[in-house]
Amino acid sequence: MQSSREEERLCEQNNMRDDENDCCCVIFDLDGTLINTEAIVDEAVVSTIKTMKKSVSEREIFDAAEDCRGQRPLEASVELCEKLSLHDVVKPAELLTKCGEKLQWDGIDIPDMPGAVRLLEFLKRKKVPMALATSTSRKELEKKMKSTGRTSDDGKHRGDLLSYFDAICCGDEVAKGKPDPEIFHLAMERLGVKREDAGRCLVFEDTPHGVSAAKAAGCCCVAVPSLRREKFDMYKGADRVYHSLMDIELEDFGLPKFEDWKEVKTVEFVKEDGDASLSSQTRKYERFLKLDAFLELTGPVIRGFGRGSKMLGIPTANLDVVPLKQQIDKLAPGIYFGFAKISSGKHKSTGIHRTVMSIGYNPFFNDKRKSIEPWLLREFEEDFYDETLSVLVCAYVRAECNFTTVENLIERIRKDARVCEEALDLDLVEGLDSWKHWFEDDV
Ligand code: ADP
Ligand code: RBF
Numbered sequence: 518m519q520s521s522r523e524e525e526r527l528c529e530q531n532n533m534r535d536d537e538n539d540c541c542c543v544i545f546d547l548d549g550t551l552i553n554t555e556a557i558v559d560e561a562v563v564s565t566i567k568t569m570k571k572s573v574s575e576r577e578i579f580d581a582a583e584d585c586r587g588q589r590p591l592e593a594s595v596e597l598c599e600k601l602s603l604h605d606v607v608k609p610a611e612l613l614t615k616c617g618e619k620l621q622w623d624g625i626d627i628p629d630m631p632g633a634v635r636l637l638e639f640l641k642r643k644k645v646p647m648a649l650a651t652s653t654s655r656k657e658l659e660k661k662m663k664s665t666g667r668t669s670d671d672g673k674h675r676g677d678l679l680s681y682f683d684a685i686c687c688g689d690e691v692a693k694g695k696p697d698p699e700i701f702h703l704a705m706e707r708l709g710v711k712r713e714d715a716g717r718c719l720v721f722e723d724t725p726h727g728v729s730a731a732k733a734a735g736c737c738c739v740a741v742p743s744l745r746r747e748k749f750d751m752y753k754g755a756d757r758v759y760h761s762l763m764d765i766e767l768e769d770f771g772l773p774k775f776e777d778w779k780e781v782k783t784v785e786f787v788k789e790d791g792d793a794s795l796s797s798q799t800r801k802y803e804r805f806l807k808l809d810a811f812l813e814l815t816g817p818v819i820r821g822f823g824r825g826s827k828m829l830g831i832p833t834a835n836l837d838v839v840p841l842k843q844q845i846d847k848l849a850p851g852i853y854f855g856f857a858k859i860s861s862g863k864h865k866s867t868g869i870h871r872t873v874m875s876i877g878y879n880p881f882f883n884d885k886r887k888s889i890e891p892w893l894l895r896e897f898e899e900d901f902y903d904e905t906l907s908v909l910v911c912a913y914v915r916a917e918c919n920f921t922t923v924e925n926l927i928e929r930i931r932k933d934a935r936v937c938e939e940a941l942d943l944d945l946v947e948g949l950d951s952w953k954h955w956f957e958d959d960v
C-alpha cells in the first residue's frame with residue numbers, strides 16, 4: 518500500500534504542468550466569441566430567405582444558419598444554400614449581397630460578449646501576446662468597428678477593441694477559410710510563434726468550424742459555444758468547453774491566474790461531479806466575482822414554472838425576460854447575487870432584501886426559454902405577483918449546472934445563498950456607494 522506521503526507526492530505530480538506545454542499567447546475569434554453579432558446576422562438571414570422561399574420555416578432557416586457559423590461569408594452562404602436547397606431561388610453570392618444590404622453595422626449596437634473585455638484587459642495587463650483570427654474580411658471588420666457597442670458603459674469606442682491585439686488576421690487574407698487551419702497559421706506567424714509551438718497558442722472559439730480549424734493548426738482550443746445546448750456535442754474536438762468567458766481558468770493553460778475572484782472563507786468549495794479542471798483540485802473555498810458594472814433589472818413579478826416553492830422549497834420571484842432582453846444579454850447565463858426591493862404594490866416599502874438568483878436556462882429542468890429567478894433571502898407571508906420588483910445584480914457566482922438529484926440542486930442553491938450572505942456580511946462587494954440612489958429611493 519502507498520503511504521499517504523507518497524500519495525500526496527503523486528497527486529502533486531499530476532497537478533504539475535510541463536512548462537513546455539504552457540500557453541504563451543492567445544488567439545481570438547471575433548464574432549460570437551468577443552462580440553455578439555450572431556443574433557443580428559441570424560435575423561438578417563432569416564428575413565432575407567423567408568421572402569425568397571415560402572416553404573422553409575423560420576425554425577429551419579435559423580437552425581441551418583447556426584450550423585454555418587464560423588466560416589467566411591461566401592462559404593457560409595454556399596453551405597446555407599445547400600442545406601436549405603435554395604438553388605432554385607438564389608445563388609450563394611446573391612444571397613450574400615441581399616443579406617449584406619441588411620447588415621450595414623454603422624450605428625447598430627453590437628454588444629460585447631459577457632466577460633470579453635475583462636479577459637482582454639487582464640491578458641493585456643499581463644503582457645500576453647494576442648491575435649485576432651476572424652473569418653470576416655478587413656472591410657467588414659472596419660464596418661463592424663463603427664458600430665455603437667461599448668460607447669456608453671465604459672466611455673470606450675467599439676474600434677478600441679482592436680487595440681488589444683498584436684496581430685489582426687482577416688478572412689480575405691487567406692486562401693482557405695475555417696475549418697481550414699490557414700488563418701491560425703497566419704496568426705501564429707504574425708505573433709512570431711513557430712509551427713512546432715502551435716500547442717502553446719490558446720485559441721478561443723464559439724463555433725464547431727472554428728474549433729476544427731484551431732485543432733487542425735495544432736493549437737490548444739477553448740470553446741465557448743454560441744450554438745444552442747442541444748448542439749454541444751459538436752464541440753467535442755475542443756480541449757475544454759466553457760459556458761461563458763467568465764468561467765475560464767487561465768492557469769489551467771499555464772497562463773497567469775485571474776486576480777479578481779474573491780473567496781468566501783466560510784463556505785467550503787466542493788467539486789461538482791464531472792469537473793475535470795486542474796484549478797478545481799486546489800480550490801478550498803467558494804468565490805464570487807464583482808461585476809464591473811452593476812445591472813438594474815426592473816419589472817412586474819410574473820408567474821414562473823410553478824416549481825420553486827413546490828418542488829424545491831425555494832420561491833423565486835420571476836421577472837419577464839422579454840422587455841429585459843438587452844440588459845440580460847450583457848450577462849453570461851449563470852448564478853448571481855445582489856439586492857432586491859419591491860417598488861410598487863402592497864409590499865412596497867418592505868425595504869432592501871438580499872437576493873441570489875439564476876439568470877439562464879436551468880439545465881436541471883432543461884428549460885427552452887431563459888428565465889430570471891431571484892430568491893429573496895427573507896420570509897414573506899404572502900405572494901407578491903404583479904408587484905414591481907427591482908433587482909440590482911452585483912456579483913457573479915458560477916455557471917448554471919446540471920445535477921444528478923433534486924437534493925443536490927437544492928443543496929447547491931442554499932450554498933449560493935451562503936456565498937451571498939457571507940460576501941455581504943463581510944462587506945466584500947465594493948462599489949455599492951455609487952448606487953446610493955437605488956438604496957434610498959422608494960424604500
Ligand atoms: P413561480 O414559478 O410562479 O415563480 P414560485 O414557486 O417560484 O412560483 O414562487 C414564487 C412566488 O413566491 C413569487 O412570485 C413571490 O410572489 C412569492 N415569494 C414569497 N416569498 C418569496 C421569496 N423569499 N423570494 C421570492 N419570491 C417569494
Ligand atoms: N437550476 C439549474 O438547473 N441549475 C442550477 O445550477 C441552478 N442554480 C440556481 C441557483 C439559484 C440561486 C436559484 C435561485 C435557482 C437556481 N436554479 C438552477 C433554478 C431553479 O431550477 C429554478 O429556480 C426553479 O426551477 C424554479 O423555476
Ligand code: MG
Pocket residue numbers: 821822823825832833834835890
Ligand atoms: Mg419562481
